[in-house]
Amino acid sequence: MNEEQAVLDFFAQPENLPLALAVADQVDNIRMRLNNNFWLATRAGVDELINSHALTWESELTEDRNTENCLVGVYLQPLGGARIYLRPFMEQQLMGDAFRIYCGLMWSTTPTPEQLRLPAVADLRDAMLARGFKNNESFLAWQWTGLYPRRKNFLMQLSEHKDTLLEQVMELWQGLLIEHGAALQTANSALNEQPPLATFSLDQLRTSLKKS
Incomplete structure (x- = not known):
């Protein structure tokens, strides 16, 4: 024994x-x-990537709403602000009895059908789907990773081979920020060229016409 x-x-x-x-x-x-x-090390790596490529993003940590002082992810905010935008993220989610990390591009707010049909947005979505990402109303693109951050093998690797683990994590961020970075910037620019609330006003008009 x-x-x-x-x-x-x-x-x-x-x-x-x-x-x-x-x-x-x-x-x-x-x-x-x-x-x-x-997550602190991941954020530091993302900040280094942002600075080395002079990208117009800033990083933020995501905290568990139900557990004090518990970090669960990293997401990016565009510098300068925007009405609506797609932001890269990486986060852990409880699935059954284990946490698993997923990543992708998250909407800052729910897009309108017209915004979803913008060519730059549709092209970015199609490119991400071709890389195996999934799509839903909250995420233009999301994908599970093979990382389970509370499991023994992950924690041992983090303790004994931290640099190797973080290299694997940063490859995912490089895909989001470098490989798809130009298309992401184009999509966000197109989203903010749309007149604010124009589509919402038209929807209100259609509803009023149906009621009259």
């Missing part, structure tokens, strides 16, 4: 339940600390 199994057998004994639960709480804290360190 190896040492790890002996420890597990010890905690499995009914009389050791209080100690087992205390250890479990401590392990949960360690997982969250490592998880936070991962």
Whole structure:
């Protein structure tokens, strides 16, 4: 019997339940600390990528709304502001009993049908779909990664081979910001060339005409 199994057998004994639960709480804290360190390191890598290519983005951390001091992702905001835009993101999501990381391009607000049909937006969507991304009303493009940030193998790699893990993560960001960067910029420019609320006003007019 190896040492790890002996420890597990010890905690499995009914009389050791209080100690087992205390250890479990401590392990949960360690997982969250490592998880936070991962997202901080990811943000630092993204900032370096932004600066090295003089990109017009700034990074923000995403926090878990239900858990204090728990980081769950990184997303980008365009410099200078915009009415509506597509922003690159990477975030972890609880799926069943495990967290999994996904990434892609998220809408800042719900787009209108006319905005979805803009050629620059449609071209970007088609290019992302061709790369295996999916599409829904909240995301122009999203895709699961093979990263499970709370699992043992991920946390061990983060602790022992952090640079290798972050290289893998940054390849995903490079795809979003460099490979598709020009098309993303074109799409965001096209979205903000549209007259604000013009489509909404037309919809209101159509509704009024139907009622009259």
